[in-house]
Amino acid sequence: MNQVQKLLIIGFVWPEPNSSAAGGRMIQLISLFKRQGFNITFASPAQDSDFMVDLESLGVDKKSIDLNNYSFDVFIKELNPEIVLFDRFMMEEQFGWRVAENCPNALRLLDTEDLHCLRLARQKAFKEKRSFNATDLFLEDVAKREVASILRSDLSLMISEFEIELLESVFKIDKGLFYYLPFLLEPINSIEMLKLPSFEERKNFIFIGNFLHEPNWNAVQYLKETIWPLIRKLLPEAVLHIYGAYPSQKVVQLHNVKEGFFIKGRANDAREVVKNARVVLAPLRFGAGIKGKLLEAMQCGTPSVTTNIGGESMHGDLPWNGFVTDDITDFTDKAVQLYQDKNIWIKAQQNGITIINQRYLRGLFEDDFVKVVMILQADLQKHRLNNFIGSMLQHHTLKSTKYMSLWIEAKNK
Incomplete structure (x- = not known):
């Protein structure tokens, strides 16, 4: 990646690497893209916290954004990033349609962190004192939202091989929509x-x-x-x-x-x-x-x-x-x-x-991941044509999240 590209990360929260593994994971992704020479903007609708990392010290621009607000459209048009990375499916759900409308050529990546529907289905089975079954996932409303988000994205980053297997076998999602990218660590000598x-x-x-x-x-x-x-x-x-x-x-x-x-x-x-x-x-x-x-x-x-x-x-x-x-x-x-x-x-x-x-060595994954991203960017339209269900979910008749958001925005005025 020779030319300087712009990456926008839309965060569910501001990263707190000392508070959670998710915070540490986000810092690893930021570092990976920094090493490739990207200009990175991290935007989030979350409140600042006392324990959030100082993004500017990492060479990352920090931007607060509002939910259900046209101001995001103005912001992203002006930024015009080549890649947008959604931190968890909820952020793709909120902002994905705005990204697709205002920056249609931007590669849309989703970092799943973990499968929320799997965690919730297991929690429910545990509380009901029964064994978890993979078909329990079909009963979770979150599964419908999460899988729709994965299908709308160009590539979803997965940290668990078991979860990739579940998405392929239970939800029949094409493996070309996933990339296995676990935690990226340095070797211990x-x-x-x-x-x-x-x-x-x-x-x-x-x-x-x-x-x-x-x-x-x-x-x-x-x-x-x-x-x-x-x-x-x-x-x-x-x-x-x-x-x-x-x-x-x-x-x-x-x-x-x-x-x-x-x-x-x-x-x-x-x-x-x-x-x-x-x-x-x-x-x-x-x-x-x-x-x-x-x-x-x-x-x-x-x-x-x-x-x-x-x-x-x-x-x-x-x-x-x-x-x-x-x-x-x-x-x-x-x-x-x-x-x-x-x-x-x-x-x-x-x-x-x-x-x-x-x-878990960074060296095992980083170069290959960068190569995959470059290939997707070079032939994004073909990749999207191969994902018909994803295109269908972007179609206006199914965009309930978009119209709910616009309704809230109008109501707030």
Whole structure:
């Protein structure tokens, strides 16, 4: 990509890399396009937050935009970007039709983060005390909205191979509309390994996760009520630190010194607290996507115990960075084993490094992704002709979101 191109990112929220994996993911995408020489504008209808990244320090222009407002049309016409990246399907739903009308030749990318309909369908199945079935997705209204958004976009970036498989097999979406782009990390070498705290230098169990995310709150409840009492029976002096951004009062109330259950809230430096813990516990019972907390654990050389949903699509055929189990007794035993047995712990740590270096290196994906983007830009009309359902969803008779937006805009005047 020789000429300087413009990329507009439309963000659901302003990126907070220290608060969530989604924030970290967005910074990785920004860095990828910066390395290709793009001029980047990040626009969002969200309120500023105390923890948002300083975009201007990254060389990114920041722009606040309004929902349901013609001012966006004026803004995007003037900017005239070659590529627009929607951060989650809700942003494509809100702004995609405006982009299509005002910049029809702009390549429209959708970063799905994770499949929201999968997370919600699993959550519903869990609450109804039944097993999740892929056909449950058909019953989710969010699935209809999310899949429509994927079909309207030129290319959707997916972080989970399992979710790509679901979209192909359940929703019959053409694989030419996806690109597998997981978290993009730097390699971990033996010198960096030596800088990590040793088994003896570490102490305590840890859980970390943004509390605005329902699977994290549920996992903390599960730890408090079921798993942690069993661990404490076997390790009476054990301590569990619960870290996470945006803890509500119901989270804070779980703090109990006598039980060794400490609610610590937001970590000033998440990497630092994970690096000094001995074992990460992540008993996730529903969710989707790739779990940033578990990748971060691997980067910090901290073994973990998680569930099958926690480890889903993360390690391929490679052995896990600790243990994966859905059985409560087994989860407890494996957590204690990892905490006490140095040899098992070191092996688990090495497994984590191997997973990072074989599955998540930026170098494995970046060049190929850039090539795919260039090919799409060079023959965008042909690509869109091959996506008839996407074109149909852009047709005016099906644009309920557009006309609802215009109605709200008129009403607001």
